[in-house]
Amino acid sequence: MRSRAILVRGLRVLLVLLALGFCVYSVAAQWDETVRAFRALSWATMVGAFAVACAGSFVWMLGWRAFLAGLGSPLPVRATFRISAISQLGKYVPGKVWALLTQIEMTREYKVPRLRSFSSQMLAIATSCAAGLALAAVTLPLTSDAARNRYWWLFALAPVLLVALHPRIVTWCLDTALKLVKRPPLEHPVSLGRTLVAVGWTMLGWVVYGVHLWMLCAAVGGKGAELPFQAAGAYALAFVVGLLVFIAPGGIGAREAVLVMVLSPVLPAGGPILVALSSRVLLTLADLGLAGVAFLMGRNRRPVRDEGVQAEEQVSAPQ
Numbered sequence: 001m002r003s004r005a006i007l008v009r010g011l012r013v014l015l016v017l018l019a020l021g022f023c024v025y026s027v028a029a030q031w032d033e034t035v036r037a038f039r040a041l042s043w044a045t046m047v048g049a050f051a052v053a054c055a056g057s058f059v060w061m062l063g064w065r066a067f068l069a070g071l072g073s074p075l076p077v078r079a080t081f082r083i084s085a086i087s088q089l090g091k092y093v094p095g096k097v098w099a100l101l102t103q104i105e106m107t108r109e110y111k112v113p114r115l116r117s118f119s120s121q122m123l124a125i126a127t128s129c130a131a132g133l134a135l136a137a138v139t140l141p142l143t144s145d146a147a148r149n150r151y152w153w154l155f156a157l158a159p160v161l162l163v164a165l166h167p168r169i170v171t172w173c174l175d176t177a178l179k180l181v182k183r184p185p186l187e188h189p190v191s192l193g194r195t196l197v198a199v200g201w202t203m204l205g206w207v208v209y210g211v212h213l214w215m216l217c218a219a220v221g222g223k224g225a226e227l228p229f230q231a232a233g234a235y236a237l238a239f240v241v242g243l244l245v246f247i248a249p250g251g252i253g254a255r256e257a258v259l260v261m262v263l264s265p266v267l268p269a270g271g272p273i274l275v276a277l278s279s280r281v282l283l284t285l286a287d288l289g290l291a292g293v294a295f296l297m298g299r300n301r302r303p304v305r306d307e308g309v310q311a312e313e314q315v316s317a318p319q
Contacts (some may be wrong), residue, residue: 040274045219046282049212054139056208057088063201066123071120072113072188076299083107085294088287115183119174123165123190123198129243130161130204132236133208139233146261151237159215165199167192209235215262216278220271227266234262235279256280257259 006084038046061084068075075083083106089096100121107117137155141148148155164170167190175185214222217231242255256276263272 003232007319023105041216041219041278045215045308046278049215049279050282050286050289052208052212052215053283056205056212057085057290059201059208060124060128060205061085063127063198063205064120066194066198066201067123067127067190068107068112068117068120070188070190070198071116071186073107073108073110073116073120075110075112079110081290082294082297085287085290089291092284092287099145115178116186116188119186122174123170124202125243126161127165127199127202128205129240130165131199132206132240133158135203135206136233136237136240139229140237146265150256150261151241154240156208165195167195170195187298194279206236207232209239212282213259213279215266216275217271220274221268222263222266222271224266226304229265230263234259237262252280 016302027108058081061080062077064084065075065077065080071283083103087099087103087106090100090102093138100118104114104117108114133154135156136151141155164173171186171189178185210228213235214231217227222231238255238258241258242252245254256273259279261273263275267275
């Protein structure tokens, strides 16, 4: 067991180093454009947008925590923050799976079964996509012809995904998947109340990220009462599209392309690319800053052993 723990920690350190390398590369590859973007913004705008981005990440973390608690593994906010902040660095490594794998292994330190951790993350991702598309579907059709004409099919998915988040549908899907891999069904299906709490936190996170983008849009000359709605919808659509582009680490390239397309009609010439680049850098710095805080916090004493872990280990143990 000790050798396995050392191996897991070593792999985690390697993943963090890889993520840092990709973060540095993504900024360095567009260094001149990034410097130009930041010169167009005031320090107050940059600091404010950075702080709001950190707040958005924290709120989203609470949504995942609600699902994890609903599945039977409630964790303290401190532990949830540590797991989420560190594991999110994995999204900068190409492949999309590294953040997921890191989060699963880190929750094991708090005696959360792997299957329960995986299920909670799938629910969080599905909720994020559904809520993001719902927000974009409400805000963008009235403000962006380009987004409506090009991504109408994504908007059509929003109500389908929201309905699919009903606990009965979610439980059936997860139990079916577990049966296919010869695992026991969920011992703690997520209740409707927990689902609504998680959806609420997720939607609030989208609104917070919309404020982040709105601050940058206003700083480069965006005006009008509809600008906050355009910014929120643009960010939500760009994030979902970036998530669907599997190979792009952190949605790099795809997210910026969508932001430029949606914001071009409402910002002065050159403004959309400045907003897209500055948002990318500030969000990257927010992820790095939160991960740094999580590393400095260290790990709390482990909670009482979860029966779900015991059952999982009995199932996976050699007969």
